[in-house]
Amino acid sequence: MPDKAGFPHYMLKEIVEQPKALADTISPRVSLGTGEVRLADEVRIGAEELRALRRINIVASGTSRHAGMTGQYMFQELVHLPVEVDYASEFEYRNPMIGRGEITIVITQSGETADTTAAQREAKKKGSRTIAVSNVQNSTIAREADGVLYTHAGPEISIASTKAFTAQMAVLFLFAAYLSQVREELSKDDLGRWIAELLALPEKAETVLRSSSLSACQQLADEFHKFEDFLFLGRAIHYPIAMDGALKLKEVSYIHAEGYPTGETKHGPNALIDEHLPVVIIATCDRNDPGSVLRYEKTIANIRGFRQQSARVIAIATEGDIEIERLANRTIFIPEAPELLSPILEIIPLQLFAYYVAVRKGLDVDRPKNLVKSVTLE
Ligand code: BG6
Numbered sequence: 001m002p003d004k005a006g007f008p009h010y011m012l013k014e015i016v017e018q019p020k021a022l023a024d025t026i027s028p029r030v031s032l033g034t035g036e037v038r039l040a041d042e043v044r045i046g047a048e049e050l051r052a053l054r055r056i057n058i059v060a061s062g063t064s065r066h067a068g069m070t071g072q073y074m075f076q077e078l079v080h081l082p083v084e085v086d087y088a089s090e091f092e093y094r095n096p097m098i099g100r101g102e103i104t105i106v107i108t109q110s111g112e113t114a115d116t117t118a119a120q121r122e123a124k125k126k127g128s129r130t131i132a133v134s135n136v137q138n139s140t141i142a143r144e145a146d147g148v149l150y151t152h153a154g155p156e157i158s159i160a161s162t163k164a165f166t167a168q169m170a171v172l173f174l175f176a177a178y179l180s181q182v183r184e185e186l187s188k189d190d191l192g193r194w195i196a197e198l199l200a201l202p203e204k205a206e207t208v209l210r211s212s213s214l215s216a217c218q219q220l221a222d223e224f225h226k227f228e229d230f231l232f233l234g235r236a237i238h239y240p241i242a243m244d245g246a247l248k249l250k251e252v253s254y255i256h257a258e259g260y261p262t263g264e265t266k267h268g269p270n271a272l273i274d275e276h277l278p279v280v281i282i283a284t285c286d287r288n289d290p291g292s293v294l295r296y297e298k299t300i301a302n303i304r305g306f307r308q309q310s311a312r313v314i315a316i317a318t319e320g321d322i323e324i325e326r327l328a329n330r331t332i333f334i335p336e337a338p339e340l341l342s343p344i345l346e347i348i349p350l351q352l353f354a355y356y357v358a359v360r361k362g363l364d365v366d367r368p369k370n371l372v373k374s375v376t377l378e
Contacts, residue, residue: 001157002155009158009359009365010366011160011162011252014158014162015163015209015348015352016209017154017163018166018167018205019205019209020202021152021166022166022170022202022344023202025153025170025174026174026202028152029174030198032195032196032199035189035191035192036195042147042149042150043131043175045103045129050182053103053179053183054081055082055083056075056082056083056103057085057086057098057102057104058072058083058084058086058104058107059087059091059105059107059119059123060087060107061087061089061116061375063244063247064108064109064164064165065085065086065088066247067107067133067168067169067172067240068105068107068172069239069240070237070240070241070343071105071107071172071173071175071176073236073237073340074173074176075172077340078176078194078340079179079180079183081179084096086119087115088119089115091118091119091122091123092119096122096123102128102129103128103129104119104128105131105132105133105175106119106120106123106131106133106145107133107168107172108133108135108141109134109136109156109161109164109165109168109373109374110135110136110373110374111132111134111135111136111139111140111141111142112139113374114378115378116141117140117144120145130144130147131146131147131148131149132145132149133148134150135151135153135156135164135168137150149171149175150171151164151168153166157373159366159367160248160251160365162351165244166205166348170344173340174198177191197337197341198341200337201344204335204345205344205345205348207334207335208335208345208348208349209348213348213352214352216332217332217352217356218352220314220332220353220356221356221357222356222360223330224278224314224357225357225361227277227278228255228256229255229257229276230249230257230258230278230279230280231246231257231258231260231272231273231278231279232246232257232258233259233260233261233281233282233302234262234282235282235298236295236339237340237342238282238295238343238346239259239260239261239262240259240343241282241350242282244350245257245280245347245350245351246258248351248353248355249350249354251354251368252355253354253357253363254361254369262299273311274310274311278312278313279306279312280314280316280350281299281313281315282315282316283296283300283303283316283324284296284334284342285318286337286338286342288338292339303315303328307327307329313327313330314330314332315327315328315330315332316331316334316346317331317332317333318342319333319334319335321333334346334348
């Protein structure tokens with residue numbers, strides 16, 4: 001077991017290790033010079049079969065499933081194939097209509113989660129090819145898969161998954177870019193631009209981890225650790241980040257928190273939103289993406305509505321966004337990034353917030369009660 005390297009908890013150490021985990025996961029697999037993504041030896045499925053692909057299925061548990069939900073947007077946007085995301089624990093019971101001509105991606109930090117192992121076996125039984133995304137070399141799920149894409153995040157000890165999550169999202173984006181390359185869905189220039197954006201992520205993550213953000217998240221935890229319920233909100237690819245922000249808070253601080261699509265609040269949860277229920281909302285914007293701008297404008301309107309209901313709003317916003325800073329009670333800024341990659345940065349302040357709330361409450365951050373790092377029994 002690696003030591004804590006001077007950190008008070010493995011969770012904080014692993015949050016701070018994310019820039020390196022991203023660099024180790026991304027850099028060896030891309031070439032800016034040739035504008036190529038190199039995954040053939042790891043995917044181990046030939047180009048002809050990849051060109052004939054009809055659909056992608058994603059199956060996982062816990063935080064890994066949230067990574068899969070962001071992957072759905074990446075694959076549909078870059079590869080233009082239908083993608084379905086399932087809870088591993090529900091997969092075999094819904095008798096999934098899958099088969100030949102499909103890939104099932106099973107995502108797992110540990111590589112030993114029983115539900116995900118069973119789901120991979122079910123997918124193979126139905127004729128689907130499988131790709132495992134795992135953080136542990138030679139794990140059961142990796143050994144049984146047709147192809148394996150390892151996240152190079154290093155050992156993750158803390159039960160709440162942090163660096164493996166951001167590395168999983170980076171690997172899913174790499175795989176989507178690789179499929180679009182093999183299927184000639186993207187021009188060489190576009191692929192080159194995406195590779196440059198991927199290679200810029202570690203430094204942007206470093207920016208998010210600068211002391212200013214750490215202390216801002218610590219102050220937020222001091223201010224909000226007594227609340228008993230939280231609502232985390234996000235639209236489109238940001239919704240899984242809201243889900244994981246809520247999960248982190250639940251896992252390590254034992255506070256009830258729910259992740260929800262922002263647009264869905266008016267169909268029910270809005271009844272709960274007032275001064276007693278803090279709202280944590282992903283309000284970033286990629287100004288080069290019209291869809292992102294549209295969602296951002298709707299999010300602005302939502303925040304105005306929540307404030308009129310006296311809710312306290314904590315926003316994750318893009319650097320320099322004074323509009324959000326004026327509207328929300330508290331704002332944490334992250335560097336600008338393309339819509340499909342921004343989630344990898346957005347989750348970091350939410351991980352820090354959950355961590356500092358748990359510390360403020362004097363809890364065992366790395367070993368929360370009733371949880372284990374890998375559930376090996378179904
Ligand atoms: C839980 C862990 O046991 O399993 C979570 O506490 C994790 O952090 C989930 O997300 C899924 O685990 P894995 O290893 O399959 O990604």
